[in-house]
Amino acid sequence: MIAYVHRGAEHKGAAGETLIQAALADYMGAEWENWLKEAAGRKGASGRVPDGLIRRTPHGKPYIEDFPLYFSISHSGELWVCLVAEVEVGVDIQVPKPLPYEKLAKRFFTETEAAYIRQGGLEAFFQVWTRKEAYVKYTGLGFSGMGFSSFSVVEARKRSFLDGAEAGGTGTGEDQLELVLASQVAGILMQPLVLELGQELEAVGPGLGPGLLPGEQVFGAVCGKQKQTVVVRWL
Numbered sequence: 001m002i003a004y005v006h007r008g009a010e011h012k013g014a015a016g017e018t019l020i021q022a023a024l025a026d027y028m029g030a031e032w033e034n035w036l037k038e039a040a041g042r043k044g045a046s047g048r049v050p051d052g053l054i055r056r057t058p059h060g061k062p063y064i065e066d067f068p069l070y071f072s073i074s075h076s077g078e079l080w081v082c083l084v085a086e087v088e089v090g091v092d093i094q095v096p097k098p099l100p101y102e103k104l105a106k107r108f109f110t111e112t113e114a115a116y117i118r119q120g121g122l123e124a125f126f127q128v129w130t131r132k133e134a135y136v137k138y139t140g141l142g143f144s145g146m147g148f149s150s151f152s153v154v155e156a157r158k159r160s161f162l163d164g165a166e167a168g169g170t171g172t173g174e175d176q177l178e179l180v181l182a183s184q185v186a187g188i189l190m191q192p193l194v195l196e197l198g199q200e201l202e203a204v205g206p207g208l209g210p211g212l213l214p215g216e217q218v219f220g221a222v223c224g225k226q227k228q229t230v231v232v233r234w235l
Contacts, residue, residue: 001083001084001085001089001222001224001228001229001230001231002023002026002027002083002084002085002230002231002232002233003081003082003083003084003091003193003220003222003230003231003232003233004019004022004023004026004081004082004083004084004233004234004235005079005080005081005195005232005233005234005235006019006079006080006081006234006235007078007079007080007234008078008080009078011075011080012075016073016080017053017054019080019082019235020054020062020071020073020082021053021054022235023071023082023084023235024069024071024084026233026235027069027084028069035067035068039053039066057140059140059141059142060142061137061140061142068086069084069085069086070084070085070086070087070088070089071083071084071085071089072089072090072091072134072137072138073091074091074092074093074133074134074137074220075093076093076094076095076218077095079093079095079195079218081093081193081220083193083222083230085224085228087224087225087226088138088224088225089138089222089223089224090133090134090135090136090137090138090139090222090223090224091134091137091193091220091221091222091223092129092130092131092133092134092137092220092221093130093193093195093218093219093220094126094129094130094133094218094219094220095216095217095218096122096123096126096217096218096219098122099122099125101117101121101122101125102114102117102118104125105117105118105125105128108148108149109128109132109148109149109152110149110151110152110154112152112154112155112156112179113128113152113153113154115154115179116128116154116179116181119179123219126219127181127192127219127221128153128154128181129219130193130219130220130221131153131181131182131190131221131223132148132151132153133221134190134221134222134223135151135153135185135188135190135223136148138188138223138224151185151186152182152185153181153182153185153190154179154180154181154182155179155180155182156178156179157178157179157180158178159178185223187225188223188224188225189223189224189225189226189227190221190222190223191221191222191223191227191230192219192220192221192222193220193221193222193230193232194220194230194232195212195218195220195232
């Protein structure tokens with residue numbers, strides 16, 4: 001599973017399709033050109049990329065017909081990411097900014113998620129938001145087709161008094177509820193997508209270079225049926 005990241009102002013429309021093709025070409029190597037030739041031949045357009053190669057479902061999920069791989073797209077600010085894998089996946093990234101996160105959580109999220117966000121603040125909001133976005137992108141239904149309050153990415157776990165004592169608490173002898181990020185939703189696994197300043201990442205394209213800028217923070221999440229190591233490459 002590889003997350004291809006690009007920094008630049010142009011990542012929508014034709015520019016976005018070019019970035020997707022660059023990511024797929026890197027992932028597949030020589031097999032990409034072979035697949036293109038076969039696809040072009042089926043469409044009577046030998047020697048060039050078939051028109052309308054990248055399509056979208058009614059809810060906006062990009063896909064390629066009769067293609068052996070799966071991919072998911074997200075962008076925030078100048079950052080764009082394409083997650084490519086051999087199984088169905090979903091991805092989301094968010095560059096944080098000030099917003100009325102408690103009000104938004106109350107409106108769009110579950111009660112459990114809203115409580116988690118009240119405890120953790122803006123960072124918790126973006127942790128929840130990216131996981132929910134990644135999940136609805138995995139399903140292909142998107143935000144418009146699947147209400148955010150219909151599922152939760154936060155769960156309440158019982159923490160015994162022994163846990164409290166080990167953490168320096170008083171140890172009341174009673175179980176307490178602890179709100180934590182869920183590792184899966186309806187059997188679909190979730191994990192963070194980590195982009196950090198100073199990461200030793202490989203640049204495979206003509207973008208502005210790998211890594212985040214000083215002081216830059218990005219929240220991200222990926223989901224799929226199988227938990228895999230996510231390799232990050234910059235286009």
